[in-house]
Amino acid sequence: MTQSLNDVTRRLGGIAYGGDYNPEQWPKEVWHEDVRLMHEAGVNLVTVGVFSWSRIQPRPDVYDWSLHDEVMDLLHHNGIAVDLATPTAAPPPWFTRKHPDARPITASGTRLAHGSRQVFCPSSPAYAEAADALVGELATRYADHPALAMWHVHNEWGNHNALCYCDNSADAFRAWLQDRYKSLDVLNDSWGTDFWSQRYGDWEEIDPPRETTAFRNPGQELDYLRFSSDALLRRHLAETAVLRRISPGIPITTNVMGTLEKKVDGHAFAAECDLVSVDHYLPAADPHGHVDLALNADLARGMAAGRPWLLMEHSTSAVNWQPVNVAKQPGETRRNTLTHLARGADGLMFFQWRQSRAGAEKWHSAMLPHAGTEGRIWKDVSALGAELAHLSEVTGTRVHGDVAVLFDWHSWWALELQARPSDQFRYLDAVRDWYEALWSMNITCDVLSPSADLTPYRAVIVPNLYLLSDDDTDNITRYVQHGGHLAVGCFSGVVDDCDRVRLGGHPGALRDLLGLVVDEFLPLRSSDRARLEDGTDARQWVERIEPRGCTTIRRFADTADGGPARGGPAVTRHSFGRGTAWYAGGRLSPQSLQDLVREVCEQAHVTPVVVAPLGLEAVRRAGHRRSYLFLINHTQETVGVAVAGVGLAGAEVVDGQAVVPPGGVVVVREDLPAASV
Known part of the structure; x- marks a missing residue:
């Protein structure tokens, strides 16, 4: 990567602040009011053109740049930089009418209609041709425009159309498989096709895993998820290549969605961007949504390899797409935004600038709400912009975690396919359990791919890696051999990267490292608990463990309420090489897991x-x-924290103590000797 977010923030003179700007939704007289209010709110960067394909190209052979030209010039003349989007996430009506076979097909065979966004098959040749032509024209028009600060490729790849089962997708899937496996013998072995007489004798016999009579082949399903993510990634790379050719030197990004998007491998997309951008929206039904926010921020930083990253979208208040769209409480927008800043974001953007009057997202909050400048949201947004200007000196600094938490989309996909031991054991639940144990103790962690360099970390946490490749197994094993401390969650290491069970005893790839064998997996009913001897418990999942060199640290109670693994190990520790590996043989309660993580x-x-x-x-x-x-108070009580430094936001430091009010945030510039930094 030759460009980074640092290039953008240097141009802006501080933290990037703004949101999606959609002037095509409004008459021209509103645009001048917009830029005036942007100045008032401290906005210095806006995303333009995300959903403007039908405006730019109203007919197949017609381009109309009048709106973009005027808006780009207006923003530049008012000192507001532009993150210019390729508007390929929403093909116009003429495209789907002209190319009906480009519309995606569901697994059950339904061809989806025009009328929303991302109504295209990622493997459609017609879509690829039209999108690449559009991007080329856009880049040629604005490559040298002085407002252009960065390129925003597409929008939320795969959010609505990651999986298409049409004939174009089938052809592309076969080509992908031939490239991956080279021969049908290798594919048949990898998928275990001798089960249920599925053995293939010709590549043309292979279809996408469409709806069928019973369980689908899990190897085929897993590979289809990989193929589908790769098909979208190919589109991302194609657009990126056009931009790099025509507009070299301008940073390129796309907004990945972290844990909000299961079907797209965020690590793969982040690796193909000059700077990492993410979207994050609080799950309204989760009383611990602030922990989810922190997890996703740490995942963004991990995808950025520790470099500063950009929060491309979050909300000022309620969204429009959850079952109950809970509004944010007073102070919550500030708290959420500064939490992202605390965890490494140097850009903080919202969807969107002006709340829509019509359309599917008119009830999604915005920086400038329906009520205009009289309401609380506008006052909060303006105050936040002023505060961020005072915090601009934090740009370029980094967050350093001593702990790595490993997160893998491939393992997530495989764990939640059909016919697992328990459909109640969910990947994100496991990740959040372990992450929250760290969060509750204020231990900073980086959320990384299992293939990442683990050597800088004092400890590595594996909440769950049901699927574990040989290469990633070697990476983790070397880490412990060379003196690392590893903690592994249950049901990990049991299958290879083709979803084939590793034989010789569970947990397969990690058996020797952990010094144990799992004799049997023992999922629990939703109402059941298995009590440990220390009075804590496990839910959803326990295992019958046979030590093979490990030491038992905690046991299940040797009574009826100890559950199906009664009397057996619940937590183990094993010395391996110069390091140590712990294992949790169940989904432990928060207290039990926190005790383990603390140890x-x-x-x-x-x-x-x-x-x-x-x-x-x-x-x-x-x-x-x-x-x-950064001190962020999620309680209803005032909290005092001993610090050495100068208060920059939220409160002054008095007598070596920062006082953090309920729901408040305090930022302290610390007094550190040069040798400690």
Whole structure:
């Protein structure tokens, strides 16, 4: 990568702040009011053109740049930079009418109609031709425009159309399989096609895993998820190539969706961007949504390899697409936004600038709401913009975690295919369990791919890697051999990257590393619990473990309420090489899991950012001879924290103590000796 977010923030003179700007929804007289209010709110960057294909290209052979020209010039003359989007996420009506076979088909054979966004098959040749032509014209028109600060490719790849089962997709899938497996013998072995007489004798016999009579082949389903993500990635690379050819030197990004999007491999997309951008929206039904926010921020930073990243979208208040769209409480928008900043974001953007009057997202909150400048949201947005201007010195600094949490879309896909031991055991539940244990102790972690370099970390957490490739197994094993501390969650390492069970005893790839064999997986009914001897419990899942060199740290109670693994190991520890590996043989309760994580961290000499009451979140950003401590209070009580430094936001530091009000955020520039930074 030759460009980065640092290039953008240097141009802006500080933190990027703004949102999606859709002037095509409004008459021209509103545009001048927009730029005036953008200045008032402290906006310095807006995303333009995300859904403007039908405006730019109203007919197949007609391009109309009048709106874009005027808006780009207006923004530039008012000192507002542009993140210019390729509007390929929403083909216009003429395209789907002219190319009806480009519309996606569901697994049950339904051809989807025009009328929403992302109504295209990722493998459609007609779509590829039209999209690439559009991107070429857009780049040629605006490559040298002074407002252009960065390119935004597409929008939320695969959010609505990741899986298409049409004939174009079938042809592309066969080509993908031939490239991956080279021969049918290898494919048949990888998919286990001798089960249920599925053995293939010709590539043309292979179709996408469409709806059928019973369970579909899991190897085929897993590969179709991989193929589908790769098909979207090919489109991303195609658009990126056009932009790089015509507009070299301008940073390129796309907004990946973290844990909000299961069907697209975020690690793969992030690796193909100059700077990493993410969208994040709070799950309204989750009372611990702030923990989900922190997890996704740490995942964004992990995808960015520790570099500053951009929050491309979040909301000022309610969204429009959840069953109950709960509005944010006073102070929550500030708290959410500054949490992203604390965890490494140097750009903080909203969807969208002006709340829509019509259309499917008119009830999605915005920076400028329906009520205009009289309501709370506008006052919050303007105050936040002013505060971010005062915090601009944090740009370029980084968050350094001593712990790595491993997160893998391929394992997520495989774990949640059909015919698993329990459909209640969900990947994100496992990740969030372990992450929240770290979060509750203010231990900073980086959320990484299993293939990442693990050597910088004092401890590595594997919440669940049901699927584990040989290469990733070797990576994890070397880490422990060379002195690392590893903790592994249940039902990990049991299948290879083709979803074939690793024989010789579970947990397969990790059996020797953990010094144990799992004799049997024992999923629990939703109402059941298995009590441990220390009074804590496990739910959903336990395992019958036979130690093969490991030490039992905690046991299930040797009574009836100990569950199906009664009396057996619940938590183990094993010395391996110069390191140590722990294993949790069940989905442990929060307290039990926190006890385990604390033990791992203590032995790995990992310390919290600060020691504070539960609910006071602490994160540190550091750079050359400067360090910034963010204190975020999620409780209803005032919390005092001992600090050494100067308060930049939220409160002053008095007598070595920062006072964080309920629901508040305090930022402290710390006094650090040069040698410690």
